[in-house]
Amino acid sequence: MDDILIRMEHVEKWYGGFHALKDVNLTVRRGEKIVLCGPSGSGKSTLIRCINHLETIKSGRITVDGTALTDSPQAVDMVRREVGMCFQQFNLFPHKTVLENCMLAPMRVRKLTREAAEATARKYLDRVRIGNQADKYPAQLSGGQQQRVAIARALCMEPKAMLFDEPTSALDPEMVKEVLDTMIGLAHDGMTMICVTHEMGFARQVADRVIFMAEGEIIEEGEPNAFFRNPRHERTRAFLGEILAHH
């Protein structure tokens, strides 16, 4: 089995006349944890959204678990089955209970029976320590609880990799930790993860590699200790100075 789970080669992305990703190359090994950081508007969201085809690329190649991600529905389906995603705004389905949120995709996409889907949902809800809220609606939960449900919902598809797009940015400070702890637990269980986040403590603790982006390009990447101790590029230094000053 190929050791590389996600591979991006010479990826170019344009929004109309705006060049959002410039020759992005990235390989993610199985089990690897990557933290993606950079100033707002640098293309971090765009990069991870290309991986599960929420955005289409202009040129280049993206491969997930050996499948080339083309525009063909089969390739898109396959990739979305294997890659889970969590959003800054949670995006839970407000008209469905926590349990139903978690059961829907396994039933519709993986064709699990209701019983099997419920068992899976309860397993992952317990794992994010929110099993006792299964019958509530998202609006009845705190932000931190909602984000943990969103993580459980993605895990119910038993993905091979998880994408996180600033999962703690919309949270009140006191709720950040519970979500980060959940993500750390996931990392320890061996999940392959790409996390867009400015939580540098998290990066130090779990990341195998930190990647810094600016203006649509990957400027610098490295193992966290080296990355934080002596960033090579001026822009990285300026960025780190700024966010570390805020924390």
Added chain:
Amino acid sequence: MPHLGINEITFLAQGLKWTLFLTAIGFCGGIVFGLLVALGRVAQNRALRMAAAGWIAVFQGTPLLMQLFVVFFGLPLLGVNVSAWLAVAIALTAHASAFLGEIWRGAIQAIPKGQSEASHALGLHYRSRMFDIILPQALKISLPATVGFLVQLLKGTSLAAIVGFIELTRAGQIVSNQTYQPLFVFGLVGVLYFMMCWPLSYWGRRMETRLSQDPR
């Protein structure tokens, strides 16, 4: 003391029955085709979007009376023979589909983008995305407007008199002419309309307040 005989009352009741029946036909047909129009309006395919937009523009931009005329007198010219009631059913359905389609299009587009993105990310296909996620939320927020249109439609069925339907308004006219009690008869007809429309309007408004308070 104004009064009506049993025959007149039965006649008005028949008219009332037709009004309710035409409303039900138009509304049910409108729900089915309005859903198609709304889905067409938000489709990926440009031709579908244009076709749905054209449909809405035509039926919102012309009077219901003219739509009834066109179906009733126009279809026979094309060699399609339609009975009065089929013509009215077709016209009311088309009319309602355009209005409901537009109401629901707005509601679908009011659902935050994150909902369909999350659905995509989970691998859900069009059908599940629409019927499990988007439409339940969209139809819920559009309920007050939908009920509001139902009231309009109920009142609009009085125009069916023009192609020979003896619905409530036309029945009232006939009874009034026979009994020489226009004030009393039309007063009664008005009360009957009010008794059907006002509870609906009230229900719609109640729902609107409830929706604005419900966090779901």
